[in-house]
Amino acid sequence: MVTTTTAVEEExxxxxxxxxxxxxxxxxLEELGVLRAVHVHGGGKVEVELTPTYTGCPALETMSLDIERVLHEHGVREVVVRTVLAPAWSTDDISDEGRRKLREFGIAPPRARQREASGPVAVELGPTRKVTGSPEPDGPVRCPYCGSAETELLSRFSSTACKALRRCLDCREPFDHFKEL
Structure with missing residues (x-):
């Protein structure tokens, strides 16, 4: 089934x-890749589909309320925000613009990965410090400040569950790394 998007839905x-x-x-939300679709139904009802970054994401309620507020401010009377869990969100859904903004904000964006179209995602736990000569599976996590590939993991969790805390071994600055999912 092919669905077409109207100009109103695009706006x-x-x-x-x-x-x-x-x-x-x-x-x-568009740059993060969690906004999946917007549909206008009969009677002016608007349905918005969101996929959280992970199932227990505590920000989902705030995202929904903020979307409802913005659409109400633009004349939409009835807004329903629906959570869609399949296909699951992955860091591959972050736009190039989103990755650029993360880097400029001082957060190392997730590394690009070669991923199977479907199926389980392997989660590998390894050493916190890169051993010289042993490449990381997805490539090095580069420092968002100086660009060095010489970084170490300080904590698997940072300010949010989606991020890890790392430190650059060259400029010595700590930084968040948005983990690949």
């Missing part, structure tokens, strides 16, 4: 997509 998606992420306000 409403632009508005909903412009909402900043509550945990990473440097990114919009």
């Amino acid at each position: 409403l998606r632009r508005l909903a997509g412009s909402v900043p992420d509550p945990e990473l306000p440097v990114l919009t």
Whole structure:
């Protein structure tokens, strides 16, 4: 089944997509890749589909309320935000613009990965410090400040569950790394 998007739906998606992420306000929901679709139904009812970064994401309620507020401010009377869990969100859904903004904000963006279209995702736990001569599976985590690939993991969790805390071994600055999912 092929669905077409109307000009009204495109405009409403632009508005909903412009909402900043509550945990990473440097990114919009569109750039983060969690906004999946906007549909206009009979009677002016608008349905917005969101996929959280992970099932227990505490920011989902705030995202939904912010989308409802923005659409109400633009004349939409009835807004329903629906959580869609499949396909699951992955860091591959972050736009190039979102990755650029993360880097400029001082957060190392997730590394690009070669991923199977479907199926389980392997999670590997390894040493915290890169051993010279042993490459990381997805490539080095580069420092967002100086660009060095010489970094170490300080903590697997940082200010949010989606991020790890790392330190650059060259410039010595600590930084968040948005983990690959």
